[in-house]
Amino acid sequence: MQKKYLKKNFLFKIINNDIKKNKIKKINTRFPPEPNGFLHIGHAKSIYLNFNIAKTYHGKCNLRFDDTNPKDEKKKFVHAIKKDIQWLGYLKNKKIFYASEYFKKMYKYAIKLIKKNLAYVDQLSKKEIKKYRGTLKKKGINSPYRNRSIKKNLTLFKKMKNRKFKSGEMCLRAKINMKSNNIVMRDPVLYRIKNISHYRTKKKWCIYPTYDFSQCLSDAIEKITYSLCSLEFLDNKELYTWILNNLNIKNQPKQYEFSRLNLEYTVLSKRKLKDLVKKKIVEGWNDPRMPTLSGLKRRGYTPQSIRNFCKKIGISKKNHLIELKLLEHCVRKDLNKISHRFMAVINPIKIIITNLCKNYNEEIIVNNHPLYSEHGKHKIYFNKTIYIDESDFKEKPTPTYKRLTINKEIRLRHAYIIKAIKIKKNFQGKIEKIFCTYDKNTLNKNPKNRKVTGVIHWISKKNSIPAKFRLFQPIFTIKNPNNEKKFLKYINKNSIKTKNGFIEKDLLNHKKIKFLQFEREGYFLVDKAETYKNKKITFNKTISLKDKKNFMKT
Template sequence: MKNKTKKYSNNFIHNIIEEDFKKNKCVLLHTRFPPEPNGYLHIGHAKSICLNFELAKLYNGFCNLRFDDTNPIKENVKYVKAIKNDIKWLGYQWNKKIYYTSEYFSKLYKFAKELIKKNLAYVDQLTKEQIREYRGTLITSGKNSPYRNRSIKENLRLFKEMKKGYFNEGEACLRAKIDMSSPYIIMRDPVLYRIIFSQHHQTKNQWCIYPMYDFAHCISDSIEGITHSFCTLEFQDNKCLYNWILKNISVTNHPKQYEFARLNLKYSILSKRKISTLIEKKIINNWDDPRIQTISGLRRKGYTPSSIRKFCEKIGITKQNNLIEFSMLEYCIRNELNEEAIRTMAVLEPIKLYLYNIDDQYQETFVVPNHPKRPELGTHEIIFTNTIYIEKQDFKETYDQNYKRLKIGEEIRLRYAYIIKAEKIEKDKNGNITQIICFCDLNTLGKKPINKKNPAVIHWISKNNSFASEFRLYDKLFNIDNPEQEKNFLSFLNPNSIVIKHGFIEKKISEKIQKKIKSFKIQQTNLFFQFERIGYFCIDLIDSKKNKLIFNRTVSLRDKWKIKKEKNN
């Protein structure tokens, strides 16, 4: 084995592959990622993508991208495009061409007829409800369909008539003839083909019968020469059917299926059906809403491919289902942005300060670092004048001895600039503060106060250096740990999952963004900022325009949930 790295070489699947190589079961590792194009990929899919592509890379093998497109009712070519885009964005390239299960429809049809000829499949005309009833339960055996003992000749004729469209949807289906008393319900004569009169995004109206996932999946693996088929634990019982089908048709390649725990992430919904519900009810805007953990949503929120890959590496591959802390995902991006993000100042809820002892025409320029620990990232200029904006929460009108920011009669330092002292406030007729009148000590630039403790530092933006912008502060969409398991999951929505603020960023930074925003959108790259004392932000590449910049908060400076726990303790 060449190019062995630690990333995906310390889990049970890696050990299985190592044993298979020792036994010469395969000479070249060949994996696949087989999404159904009925929605966007999410962070759970990212775990599977990383596993399959990284293992192929580790063993100098191949990983196929194959669309499991067997249900034209739910599928759409827009999902095909989105999935391809997400995989490339994550940094992976599939083997050769893109594969589709629909490419094998003719072969699958022949294999179905082969099972009929071996008296291992039959055309059933029970309704869906009757099939479910006849199947039995976990504690009671199923019973045979009255159509189970049709002759091979009759089944071939009926199956051909199904293909020609002689039956309506739901009037007939093809079932495997296995064992209605099997302890595995999946083996109680599972449906192999059903009738669907709907145009397919690849084959158009060529077919009106479509194979079920369990029938098509294993055969597609075999046709493509897949050596190891990895899936999540909910398909563990399906392995029996996977092996049964391959054993009873004329294929020589028999891939091995291995299961691992799916990703369950706190405060998150990963079910595509439930995400669709959120979209239909207009709770979220679309599949790329930054409040959900689709790859597109995470990208729009400001997550990077490397942070998602790092997260998938950290959670590992196990056989034990568990609920992953959301803070681990945030840790991965926060760690990265702490090293990469440009530092600048933004004011999200502005309140105006007037420095009365500075002339209206006075303007001073300060050169400040883009990153305190990375001089190679350069510098930028900020402008200081007598009218500036600070955060509303950085001023308190009423006296509070525990409040360490700006208040009447107290001093505060402006970041990179001078110490100021608030002396009075002005209000409008409704009692709202219009501006705070302050004295600015022009002898304190870069100097400590004499015989005083260093005052707290707040950020600010000069009115002359401000550019109006929108800020979207995203939080968890749900306020319980595991909304996925709740039947009425919509009852647990966080009403503050998005808060929109209108404030200012530095004008010189905005000019830099506006010059590049078109190329950012085309290349799906972004600029990342740490707005000092606020959090990490990126540009919303969907809604931003040249003269209207919108920033999404990727993550706070610290884990807010951890801070809440610390306060409660």
């Protein structure tokens, strides 16, 4: 961790001050996801913060699954979360924690609150509880069951545990203050009945603690020193402290809040992401358009690029919208170093070299990276029929057009200068073939007294293989869909396009190469699932080579 980062981050300043005043000796943090979905880029910010704080101060960071709501929690989400955190570069050979491991202890703590007359069993429905709680302008009203005796509450709570009631029929609430200015403190629910099998504890329990009750107790049990959470939990801080104080827990964790990540053209709410999956707007949690870590990984983002992004956005107490181009800059910078350069033609048009014989086949050796020789070399082939991108030829060019046109020369990347002499169109008037000549004396060198205005990429037809290319745009058409109640109205219907083109055949001889830059096209990664499904090698486009001013026109 750089000293510059230590000074800028207000949380590090707090910890440094606590250490200086001898308030704390060992630093323990935690990252507590609920296993009801996949992690997204917003979670990466919290992971980066918590694990790096622990690393900086030679402490530890617990991965603890907040699995206290069995309705949507599944083993597959647990596995996905572990895998994503390991991919980010954390959680190496570390013990995994689960809130469900503490159910027995939490039940005893609940009994303790009842015995202190600080909790009671309520029979109001969920709707009635909300109504009695009031609003920001209207004070709450006491439940008619609030003044039950301690003995009665203990009996009813035991019956709740022993499956004597239906789901939602009873709940345990803290007895605090229904007139509090903080709505969270108006007798919050601590336990609820859910007659659902838990993915870990199966049917052992039918009552489950709420997030507010389980989080502070799990932190205390694990001796967490700093409970770091996003600003949305600021109002819950008072309850966090109230529970720990009234249970006489010593060495209490300290809760501090930081701004959550908001990213342009996307939503970072698990509920909203779940809607995208359920409504089949995307292919699943790991769709390359999704801001989930598995989606970003599948698209071609690297762990280093995500970590660099988290470092650049920093930690503050103020929420603001982060520009998507910052995330893209981070991955582009990382991929530029590690990606091997090959050529692919995504929108192919055929070129016939008229002054080459049919069987001519010239082998040319090229570098896999212009700067790093350790990336090795590969072969390309030049012969009579090649493909170029259709955008690299215009029959009637504009004055500023600098690519191939009739009687104009252009250089083929790594090869020769060619000149278009005529074209052939089909019945619909579309160009089918372009006939060119080549200058045999221009292999990787410019001719004297002739100005060549551009370089284009190409592929030999004989030494190419067909491939699919999946090109992406943001899922949403507006910068901040999070602000919209009906956010699904702003889905970008053109967020994915599939093209059929060609790649260099020699790429098959370099199977260990993972990250690719197709010259002039962008950075790409093989999509193994789509390749298997299509029975044709399929690439996901990670990012363009340069920043795009308008995402909707990429």
